[in-house]
Amino acid sequence: MMMNNNDKNNRNNNIAKLSIVKIGGNIVDNPKALETFLTDFNCLEGPKVLIHGGGAIASKMSVQLGIETKKVDGRRITDAETLKIVTMVYAGLINKDIVASLQKLGCNAIGLSGADANCIPSIRRSPEPIDFGFVGDPDPQKVNKDFISKLVESDITPVFCAITHDGNGTLLNTNADTIAYTVATALSGMYKTVLYYCFEKEGVLMNIDDPESLIESINRDECDKLIEQGVIADGMIPKLFNSFNAISHGVSEVIILHAKNLLTGKGTVLINS
Numbered sequence: 597m598m599m600n601n602n603d604k605n606n607r608n609n610n611i612a613k614l615s616i617v618k619i620g621g622n623i624v625d626n627p628k629a630l631e632t633f634l635t636d637f638n639c640l641e642g643p644k645v646l647i648h649g650g651g652a653i654a655s656k657m658s659v660q661l662g663i664e665t666k667k668v669d670g671r672r673i674t675d676a677e678t679l680k681i682v683t684m685v686y687a688g689l690i691n692k693d694i695v696a697s698l699q700k701l702g703c704n705a706i707g708l709s710g711a712d713a714n715c716i717p718s719i720r721r722s723p724e725p726i727d728f729g730f731v732g733d734p735d736p737q738k739v740n741k742d743f744i745s746k747l748v749e750s751d752i753t754p755v756f757c758a759i760t761h762d763g764n765g766t767l768l769n770t771n772a773d774t775i776a777y778t779v780a781t782a783l784s785g786m787y788k789t790v791l792y793y794c795f796e797k798e799g800v801l802m803n804i805d806d807p808e809s810l811i812e813s814i815n816r817d818e819c820d821k822l823i824e825q826g827v828i829a830d831g832m833i834p835k836l837f838n839s840f841n842a843i844s845h846g847v848s849e850v851i852i853l854h855a856k857n858l859l860t861g862k863g864t865v866l867i868n869s
């Protein structure tokens with residue numbers, strides 16, 4: 597349905613809900629799944645922000661260039677050569693491909709890194725106890741939320757990649773789930789924010805090989821027990837930590853779900869208790 601100017605003005609002055617959507621690397625690496633996801637994302641009602649990963653493509657590119665990929669606790673050890681690769685892959689190829697696809701769908705997207713308009717400054721990780729190299733951790737309080745809000749209130753959809761900067765001229769690689777948490781938390785003071793973590797599984801599962809074993813809701817205690825039992829592992833651990841951080845810092849709702857279910861919202865809902 598077309599909006600007339602009055603409708604637009606009303607909505608822009610009073611955004612009821614801002615959707616922050618993160619799309620995981622396995623969907624980004626699957627052109628058909630990505631196209632379906634972007635079509636659904638475009639249909640999501642109201643203003644929205646997209647954050648994308650792309651770790652799988654960066655790892656493939658590293659192999660092609662003969663550079664070894666090393667990860668600790670789901671985070672990439674990013675030396676100077678790896679920083680060049682992730683910058684080219686995340687801020688260049690993937691970001692611009694996604695923006696072009698959204699433009700084709702009629703969504704007025706703008707592709708950004710955290711350095712653009714100083715949107716997401718971050719602090720380089722201490723080299724102790726593990727030296728991650730050029731990896732940064734952002735702070736929601738430092739996000740340029742005024743700029744991001746100007747974009748969404750102008751019906752422009754920001755698309756962020758997983759690159760931030762230290763304010764001293766150095767780009768830093770940052771986990772895309774953490775960027776999504778940071779942006780959602782920063783904007784939660786201005787809007788009711790809902791954070792969707794979309795990936796290639798139905799949500800948090802009791803058995804990762806059984807899509808029927810969806811855990812419909814989860815709180816911190818239940819999460820800790822399932823981590824201890826080994827039910828929740830790998831990249832799901834930082835995703836859940838980011839989710840609990842978001843829900844306890846002002847984000848209204850966090851859902852971890854299959855990319856194909858974005859419009860129904862069926863997945864694992866985080867409980868702040």
Ligand SMILES: Nc1ncnc2c1ncn2[C@@H]1O[C@H](COP(=O)(O)OP(=O)(O)O)[C@@H](O)[C@H]1O
Pocket residue numbers: 619620621622649670794795796797799800801802803804827828829830831832833835
């Ligand atoms: N209990 C679980 N339920 C669902 N996924 C899990 C679970 N435990 C571990 N995982 C793994 O976590 C991965 C998601 O984390 P990650 O790869 O970081 O996601 P993304 O692609 O969004 O970056 C899944 O692909 C899955 O292999």
Ligand SMILES: CC(=O)N[C@@H](CCC(=O)OP(=O)(O)O)C(=O)O
Pocket residue numbers: 619620621622648649650651652654670671672682731758769770771772773
């Ligand atoms: C520091 C760090 O680990 N950064 C991530 C950024 C990309 C990302 O998070 O991508 P996914 O969402 O596809 O995992 C990486 O380079 O893999």
